[in-house]
Amino acid sequence: MKIHKQEVLGHYNKKFSSFALFEGRSGKDFSPYQASSRFQVTKHDKVCIEKLRTWLATHNYDSGVNEYSLQLRELKVGEYFDLICKVLHISKVSEEESILFVWDGTDAPPACFEMQLGPQSGSFPLQLEEVPLSRDILSTFPCIGTILRIVTGKSFDDTLVHLKVLGQWVKFRNITCRQKFGLWEGLVVASSRIFLLSEQDNIAQCCQRKYDERLLHEVEHTSLWSFPAPAAITETQLEHVGLSTLMEILTHSKVTCKYKCIVRIIASYPWLAEDFRSPNFPHVYRIRFTLEDSTARIHAYLYGEDGVEFFEGYPPAHLLTAKMNKLLGLEDKSIGEGGEVAATRNPPWVQVCIKSYYLDKNDPWGSRHYRICNTKIVG
Template identity: 40%
Template sequence: MRRYIVKVKDVGNYYHRRINILGIVVEFSVPCKSNGSDYFTILKIIDQSQNDHELCVNVFMASINAMPYIRAHKDIILLCDVWIENYEQKPSAIFNKTSSFALFDGRVGDDFKPYQVSTTFQFLDSDKVFIRRLRNWSLITPFDAGISQHVVSLEDIEGKLYVDLVCKVLYACEVSSGKWMLFVWDGTDAPPISINTKLTDEEQIALPLQIEPVRLHEDVLRNFPHVGTVLRIVAGEVYEESGIHFQFVGNWVRMRNLQCKTESGLWKGVLTQVTKCRPLSEKDNSVIDRLRVCNERILERGRIPSAANPISEILIVIGNEHARFATLLDLLLSPLVVFAYVMMFMLLKFGVPS
C-alpha cells in the first residue's frame, strides 16, 4: 500500500478536497483554547517543491494534549486527510476530527519512528521514502528567520505594542496553578522604565525584583547569562499548560507578534493568539548577529548596563579601582550572598542559639 502525498506547490489544485501533505514545520503558534470547546494551533510548512511559500495549516483538536508539539528546528509533519480551503486567495489546510498526523525528527538518519502521532494515524513503509527525501533536502537548504520590519532587539522595545523578537529560550516553569512563564534573552538590555512611586510607598510595599511570585532556584539562575535582560513571557487567558508543551528550552526562536508590557517597573512579554514561534538554528544569520553584538558589548563595556554612562552614572564608588562592575545576577549568585541567605533562613526557622 502506498500513500499519495501532494506537493505544497500543488495544494491549490485541491480546493474542497481531502489530501495528504508532508512538510517541514517552519512556524507554529502555541496551542490555546478556541472560541468553542476545542483547541487550535496554526502551523506553517514547506517542502522541496516551494520553499519560499509557506502553507498555513489550521489544526483543531478536542484535547490540548493531543495537539502536535514541534520539538526541534526542521522537524517534519505528515498530515493525512486534511481539508483544503481558499483563504484570502491562498490555499489553506484544515485539520479536524477526521484527519491524522505524525511528527518526525528532521535530522538525516534511518530512524523513521515518529515521536508523536494522533490516535488514528497509520504509518506506511512507503512513507519512509518521502521522509528521507525531505530530510536530505533540508540538510542542504538554509532556513532563516525571515525579513520583517518588526524585528527588534530587547533594547528597542520601548513604545512598541507588538514586536518580532529573535531570542534564546532559557527556561520555562509553572509560576502558579496552570500558569506558565518563559524566560528569554537576546544579549541586549531592555530600556529603563520610569517608576512614579513615593519613597514612603516603597517602605510599605516594595517593588519586586521579578514578576514571578517565587524566586527561581540558584541552579536555574546559574545557567542564565549575567549580561543582558532576561525577559519574562507570560501566557494570556486562552492558554492552558503552555509551558509543558513548549519544547524549545535552550534553543533560539523568532517570536512574531509578541506583546510587550510593563509590570511593577519591569518589562514582560505576553503570548496572545496572534503570537507565532519560528525555530531557528544556531547558524542562522539573525542568531549569529545577536551573539556578535552581545560579545562586542561585553568587550567594550563589560557588565555595565547599556543605558548607563561608564564614567558619570556608576551609583556605587569603592576604593578598589580594579574591581569590576557586577550585575544583579552576579550578586544574587555570589557565595557570600547565598551564605547570608542560608544563615538568615536558619535563624528565622530555628532562632538564635542560646
C-alpha cells in the same frame, strides 16, 4: 488546500477529513501524539513522515528581519513584534502555563513608575515568578543583557516540547509585551509562532558577537559603554574596583565580596525619612532599598555607620527627604510629609558599592544578604 486572505491554508472538513500530529526531528516511531478518531496511519504516510523528518534535520529557518522585528532594547508596551532570541530556561508554572526566559544580549528600556507613593511603595517584587530561580540556574544565564520572561499557554507549550527549544536560538512571530511592577513580561497570543534557527544564522551570530564584545570590554575595564551613565548624585570609594551587574552579584562564586554597580533605587522601606532610624536607637539607620539594573533586582540594606556615611551624618528630616527624592526620581515632589502622593517616577542611574555577606555560617548561600557601603550622596 485553500487560499484565504492571500495565504495558503489547509482546510479540515469534519465529515470526511482526518489528521495526525507526529514528532519532528526527534521522532523515532510513527505513533502520533495527537490524532482525530478516524485517522489510520498507512505505509505511504510513513514514507512522507520520514522524508519530512530528514528535511527538518537539515533545514534552517531564515530569521528574516522585517519591519516588525525588534530587539529587547526596543521593547514598547502593547506593540506586536517579532523577536530573535536565545531560550535560556523554561519553568513550568502550572498545567496551563509556562515561563520562557529569553535573551538577545541587549538591555530592555528602564520603566517609569506610575504609582501611589505610600506604605506599599517598598514592596516591589524582585521577579515576576512566584518562586525565584535557584542560583545554579541563574549561573547559566549571561551576566549582561536583559532576561525577558515570556508567558505561554498549554497549546504553545505542546509546540515547545516537540521543537526542543531550550538552549536554542529561535524566532518568535507576533508576540507582545507589558510591564508589571516595572518588569517587562512577554506574552504569546493565538497567532504567535516560534521557529528554530540555525546556530549559523547571521542575526543569531551577530547577537552573540555583540554580547562577547560587551563582555570583553568589561573584563578588560577598557570601556563603560555597556553601562548607563550615572548621575552625579552619589560617590563611591572603591575606585579600583570594576563595575559589575546585579546578575554578576547574584551568581558570584564567593559568598562575601564587594562590588561597584550602576543601578536605580526604585523603592525604599521604610519610605518616610522620619522612619529611617530606629526609634529605640535614633543614631542607627535601618533601610531596605530595592535596586535594579537591566539584568536583575535585589534588596540591599543600608545600616548603621554605612547609613551615616551615605547621608553624611544625621541631616534633619526635610534634608533627608530631599536626598531621597533625588534617588527615587522625585526631585520636585515631597514624600516625607505623611499621606500618599501620586507620582510618575523615573529614578536616575547612580553608582553604589554593595557588600555581600551571610547571616548563617551553616547555610552561607541560603542566608546571603547585600548591604550598601562606601557610598555617599553628594550635593
